[in-house]
Amino acid sequence: MTEPSAPNNIDQLSTAPPCPVNDTLLRIDREIAEGALSHPKSRRIADEIRELINDVAWGRAGDDHLEAIEGLVAELALDPNVEAARNLGIQVQAELNDNREVFESHVVTHNCATGACTRLAPAPCQTACPAGIDVPAYVTLIGLGRYDEAIEIIRKDNPFPWVCGLVCTRPCEYMCVRGRIDTPVSIKSMKAFAAERAFSEGRYANPPQAAPNGRKVCIVGAGPGGMTCAYYLALKGYDVTIIEAMPTAGGMMLTGIPRYRLPREVIDREVAMLEDLGVTFRFNTVFGVGVTLEELRDKEGFEAFFIAIGAQRCWDLNIPGEKEFANIKAIHFLRDMALGIRRRPGKRVVVVGGGNVAIDAARSCVRLGCETVTVAYRRSRDEMPADIEEVEQAEEEGVRFEFLTIPKAILGEDGKITGFHCLHAELVAREGGTRLSPVPVTGSDFIIDCDMVITAIGQRVDDEVYPDLKRTRRNTIEVESISMQTAKPGVFSAGDAVVGPATVVEAIGGGKRAAEGIDRYFNHIPQPKMPPVPVRRKRMGCIEIPASTKMTLKRPEMPHLSPERRKTTFQQVELGIDETAVQNEARRCLRCDICLRCGKCIAVCRDKMGIDALNLGYFDFDHPVKTDFRKIADRCIGCGACAMNCPNHAMTIKDVDGERILSLCGTVLSRQPLVHCRQCGKIMGPRRYLDYVQKRVEAVGNDIRVKRDICDNCLRKQSAVSGSEITTFPKMEK
Amino acid sequence: MTFRKGQHIEVFQKSSDESWADYMDAFIGLHGVIVDPDTSINDPASLVEVSLEGKGTHRLPQDSLRVLD
Structure with missing residues (x-):
């Protein structure tokens, strides 16, 4: 089989958005084909330029390719023999000048964001991952049983493979092409397996670290965004200190996600990897209270700051009784549990809300021994924003749901809650819109018997932390969304503080972009205007499999702890899939990094x-x-x-x-x-x-x-x- | 909540929301999947996370999206 001569002559892909690398190749091809370069010397130079650019388009270029191309182009532009050669040289030079970052991106990332360079078109799963992990490469490595190498690939783009293997919202799986045939590849579970195996075998390593550069960066918040930023800056040789208000690292991963979904030990192990890189943690330190940005800058010599404070404040119900009687905010309840305060909040608990936080709080109440736990949600089950799996598991554990229920008042006596006054609701489309809103049904009052109310109706960013930063109308910190730079020079931000309550993997992606932005800030390099192109970390061959096996292999079912056990323990609910299932799952992958589905x-x-x-x-x-x-x-x-x-x-x-x-x-x-x-x-x-x-x-x-x-x-x-x-x-x- | 996890959507128009960046203009007309809707307070003004075909995963204002059948 001969190698196709160039990736740019593919009719099928001519509809792809323009790529300067591919465009330049087409231009040179056209000149050569039309015979415009009549002089042998200019034709030879054009051929050499074409070869080198072809290397760029095929992911074979090295560090000196662009320099070599520029040298040849300059030679062509000065060609005294042929005007067409001079014009071509000038045009290619202009293309290189205008789009140097794109050419460099091809060389560095081995991916072409537009997909026009066929060989470098990234797979949909990798493109979808906010952290840009090279999914096809690590899935193949897992399929071959090379778990430590898989983790090595993942950790180039994400410092928390194990955490993400357990709690990621898995955008990759939503875009997985296998899902168009039957079900997506279980990428998340495979990652968790590989991480666990690599840890247990002592093969969980950090990537090589650059020599210290003597520059100090301060990160506020030891959540996924803050620690990711710290990880990448530490790898680049920066001296990084993380300031954290809590007594331990993890942020919302630790204090917002219960142990039965994400064991604390998993976070601790991955945080320890950061400490190995020399990242310093300063716990129990509240930014703006215990220490200010000015003090950190002027007295301690920090030159850049990354604010990753999350969205720690809760919305209030704003109903009678809320101030008078001791109710709890769900994220405070979850935080206290994470920090070791595991007292039963009440015997009969009502949790208000329909998101994952509400479900986490309700399921935690069950585990703490509450006799009845009721989730009150103002819309119907169909509108419930929590993960379906989480809701089903909550029901298995005995959590009751009251849908179409609007809170009216918290009732109580002597400072203690005695009931939760509610109204039934119906969903009505607002005038001029399709969104169904819950409207109270007059006279439908009812009371849920309870002695504790936990509210989980959303979080917001604390506007008292660093109030000088410009905010959006959502009260989140305003940043330039690619570099994560705020309006203040040298101050960057990402994660929930920027987009509102979001996902772990988004925070990781934001922290990674911010690290790149901070590095550019120090080196006086202009910030990018487009989202980063994910990097292809390894080119893996395919695993041979008969068509019948490819079709009959099914996505593995995640085994769960029994509902009876779940009611009494915070033991991890997902028990993980076994090695055979993991390796079979890897064989279901369609390898969309190779087959581009061009047709x-x-x-x-x-x-x-x-x-x-x-x-x-x-x-x-x-x-x-x-x-x-x-x-x-x-x-x-x-x-x-x-x-x-x-x-x-x-x-x-x-x-x-x-x-x-x-x-x-x-x-x-x-x-x-x-x-x-x-x-x-x-x-x-x-x-x-x-x-x-x-x-x-x-x-x-x-x-x-x-x-x-x-x-x-x-x-x-x-x-x-x-x-x-x-x-x-x-x-x-x- | 208008959007639900897994729904196919189209970025059908530019949003006047402050979170809409210039590079997002290239997303108009693209199809994708809702990955993380507004999971807590059903706020029509909140940003929802979508994976767009060939363009990655982004938080976009809801008024730029519409559900595909």
Whole structure:
């Protein structure tokens, strides 16, 4: 199989957004093809430039490629012989000047954000990950049992693989192309398995660290965003100190997520990796109270700051009784539990809210021994924003739900809560909109018997922390959304403080961008204007698997602790999938980093060959149709046209041990016995292919049918020996 | 709550919200999936997390999104 000469001549991908690298290649190709570069020297230089840019477009370029290209381009621009060469040199130079960052990004990341450079088009899962993890590479490594290498890949983009393996909202899985066939690859669970295994084998390592550069950065908040920023800055050689109000690190990962979902030990182990990098933690220190930014800057020499204070304040219900009777905010309740205060809040508890925090609080109450736990939510089950799995597990544990319930008052006597006064609601569309809003039904009052009310109706950013920073209308800290730089020079921010209550992986992505922004700030490099392009960390080969296995392997079910046990213990609910299931799951991956779903294979098989064997219905994002890899073998003739037209070697065809094997990213689609020449033994192709050829040419020769078990060479020799005259076949009618 | 996890959406218009950055103009017309809706207070003004095909995961204002059938 020969390598396609260039990734830029693909009709199918011509609709991709413009990429300066690809555009430059096309421009040079056009000049060469049109013969504009008449002088041999200028043609040679153009060829060399083209080769080097092709390396950039194929992810093969090294650090000195761009410099070499510029040298050649300068030579071309000064060519005294050909005006077209001079013009081409000037144009390519202008392209390099205007888009140098894009060229550099291709070299560094091995990804082309537009996908125009076929070989460098990133997989949807990697693009979707806010941290930009190279998912196909680490999934393949996990499939091969190389867990420590998988973790090494992940930790280049995310310092918390184990945490994310347990609590990530998994955008990657929502974009997983396998989900268009049946169910997405269980990327999150595989990551957790690999992290646990790498830790248990003592193979959980930090990436190489740059030498200290003597610059000091202060980070406020030891949550996922703050610690991620610290991690990347420490790797770059900065002296990083994290100030944290709590007595321990973790932020909302620790104080907002109960232990039964994310064990504290997991956080501790990953935090310890940061300490190994020299990151200093200053606990029990409240920024703005115990220490100010000015003191840190002027007395301690910190030159840049990263504010990752999260969204720690809660909204109030603003109903009668809320101030008078001792109710609890859910995040305070969860925080206290995380810090070791695990007293039962009451015997009969009502939790107000419908998000994950409300469910976490309710399930924690069950574990603390509350007799009844009721979640009161003002909309219906369908509108409930909490994860469906979390809600189902809560119900299994005995949590009751009161939907369409609007709080009216907290009732009590002698400072103690005696009941929760509510109204039934109905959902009504507001005028001019489709959003259904809960409206109280008059006279539908009822009282839930309880002795504690926990409110979980949302969080907000504390506006008393660093009030000098400009805020948005949501009262979050205003930043430039790529570099995470605030209006104050040298002060950056990310995480919940910037976007409001969000996810762990988003905070990690924000912390990573901020670290890049801070590094640029120190080095006086302009901040980027576009989101970062994820980096391809490793090119992995494909795992071979028969089509039938590919189709029959199912996403593993996560085993859970029994509901009875869950009611009495904070033991981790998800028990994890076993090694066999993990490795099988890796084999379900479609390797979208290699197969770009450009459709060239389908088009050539259907339109040029007239076979239409490739029913790959998952290519379309919006309207996928049924795909069964097993059915491809029914019609495939083994001609190899699909493989020859594949721009990225995703589709391959090879003759092995008497069989012609067609594979798509390792999935064996067709396996057909080869027919050999009766005389010389040369491979002629599979029977179906020979029949196809015969059918196409039978109109032009009488004796071809009987001679197809002899190859062309032997046929010619036979004709020569027998003295047959060469027959001129009549032209076929079109 | 208008949006739910897993729903297919389209970025159908530019938002006048302050969180809309210039680079997001390139998202108009793209399709994607809701990854993390407004999970706490059902605030129509809050930002929702969407994964866009080929463009990554972003927090976008709700008025720029519409649900696809």
